[in-house]
Amino acid sequence: MSRHKQQTSGPKRGLAFLGAAVVLFALVGVGWVHFDRRSNDATLLHSGSEVTVGLDATAPQSLDIRTVAGKELDQALIGNVYETLVGRDQNNKLVPSIAKSWDVSKDGLNYTFTLNSDMRFANGDALDSTDVVYSLQQIVNKNYVGAEDLTGLKSVKNPDTSTVQIALSSPNPRLLRILSSRAGIVYDSSSNANYAKQSAGSGPFTVHSFDPGNSIVFARNPLYWKQQTTSSQMTMRYYDSEESLNEAMKNGDVQLAVLRPSDSPKPFQGSKKYSVSKGLTTSKLTLALNNSSDSIFSDERARSAVRYILDNEAITKSQPNAASVLNGPISPLEPGYDDLSAIFPHNLDAGKNDLNYWITRPGYFGDITFLVPTEYTALGQQVIDQFKTTQLHLVMQVVDDDTLAQRLNNGDYKMAIVAMQGPDDLGAFANGRFGYQNSEAQQDYRNALASRNDIDYQQNLRAYAKTVSSDAGSAWFYTESSMVAADNNVTGYPRNMTDEFLPLRDVGTK
Structure with a gap:
């Protein structure tokens, strides 16, 4: 064939x-040229290390990357199998x-x-x-x-x-x-592989075995057309919490641990056998403001007050999973990023002064319903502490992810901590998310999407981000970290974007 x-x-x-x-x-x-399973097994006997990667992530039930949504399959398969x-x-x-x-x-x-x-x-x-x-x-x-x-x-x-x-x-x-x-x-136009359980790609690894909901075992692809993998076998094993992943790391069941961006690296620190590396992600932690007409934050002055009051630099320094301070809708790893910190520097007095606009209307603000996902409870409390001396009375409600999504969709909130990631979130402030409407931002984003080259695209995205930030369309905390804990003898592992892109070709042991 x-x-x-x-x-x-x-x-x-x-x-x-x-x-x-x-x-x-x-x-x-x-x-169809049938894949000789014996040659797949034979790769396990080739020279090279074997490494087990543990992930605090949802374990896939199917490997069919064509039909199954979710970034877990992108993380596992793109760059490795496909x-x-x-x-x-x-x-x-x-x-x-x-x-x-x-x-x-x-x-x-x-x-x-x-x-x-x-x-x-x-x-x-x-x-x-x-x-x-x-x-x-x-x-x-x-x-x-x-x-x-x-x-x-x-x-x-x-x-x-x-x-x-x-x-x-x-x-x-x-x-x-x-x-x-x-x-x-x-994909191979001649393949009739069972995509749910097998691989049909050109990557450096093949799928040796798959235990749905638990693990994937990759074997070196001896026919790979570029550089061969450092390890002959890679096992990806999934855990339901950072605690269980940390325990597996301590027991030696895992040599490389990949954390969620929302995880804290602290439990993995302090060991002489392994160390934690932090990189960048495109995950942006946002303080979303409900801009709908029945919300106080439909007024730009109220949104500006929040931007001035929020000390996101102090928050970034204190949060163990934080990578870099963020002041706009685009992260440092994404096209069109600019440092917009000068637009709303932390200034508590300026924020209070903006709130004084409503001083003659006592009780006008009412309680500010503040939705906080469970994993960000400590951050939510820190936000409340920063607003204690202001006229805004935040009432924190800790919710699970499904409840958060439903209430955001229904507009049942005033403020919320939201993790935003990916190209779909890039245009959120041009597409009415959080009830935000700004014709200039919408035009900036249309200009970006109509660009004929990457230079113009990035320039238009910068204009869009500056418009949204200047109008206080939201407030932002920081970009989250990409975190891995590795045994001291493990080499070649990636640092950035490991929550969405985890190439393992160069991973091995000394």
Whole structure:
């Protein structure tokens, strides 16, 4: 099958996307080269270390990354089992992956990707432009997870085995980043694998075994087309709390522990056998203000008061999971970030002065319903302490995540601690979340999405973030940390964004 695909993959008819109707084309070749399970087992005997990774995360019940939502599968499988057309490094910058280079037309409508040569899937099938086009077709036609991001596709063509051309009906400056996520995964067009339990990718690992709800065992892929993995086997084991993960670390059951951004690293510190590393995430901890018309925070002066009163620098220094102070809707690892700390520096007197605008109306503020997720109870108390000397009387209500989501959706709150992450949250303040409406911010965001290149995209995002922050559309605390605890003899592990992107190829032991 591999030889057949390579020999017959000349210029091919393109795949056109016209609205919801997608014109399919005949894919070259059929059949299946069965993956020899014995060769998979044999990789466990190769030289190299074996490392167990423990995660404080929800354990997947299925490995079908095409149909199962949730960032746990992205964290486990992308970069390990599956590769994407475009890659991301540990600073969230775009890098070559299956495509070694790309070119974008000046009008932002045409993308040309040049693929690496001599690539193959773990079962031995060649990986070429046929598989890239097939994968995009499958994602869109079958509405796989990530399809919602592939809007505006006009056509996808592969004029030869190493070239893919994508045409858009309108500019989408996020396309390259989209193609570094699930929407950019390249699947084997000849595979009939059981995606729920097996792997069918081109990554450095294959799935050796899967225990739903508990663990995944990766084995080195000896056919990987790039650098081989440092370890012959990686086991990902899931835990339901940081306490149980810490206990496993102490007992030696886990050599590398990956924490949630909301976890505290303190239980993992102080050991001579392992150490904690902190990096950056794109997770932004926000003090959301209800901007709806029946809320005091529909008034910009009240929102400004909160921004002045909140000492987020002091909070950031005191919270063990904090990475960097945040004063706007974009984090340091995301495109368009600017340091906006000068807009609302902490000034308690200025905040109180803004509140004095309503001094002739005693009791006007009433109780400020303050929703706090369980894991942020200590932070919620610190916020209350900072507002004690002001006219705002915060009433903290500790809630679980489901209750928080429901009450945010219903507008049943005045203030709330909300963790925001990902591209969907980037435009929250242009899309009416928290009841916030600002025509200038909406235009800034439309300008960003209509940008024809990355430079303009980032410039427009900076304008958007500054507009939202200057209008006190919300208040912000900090970006959360990416935290891992590692045995002293474990090397090569990632530091940044480990909650969403956990490449394990270089992880090994001394």
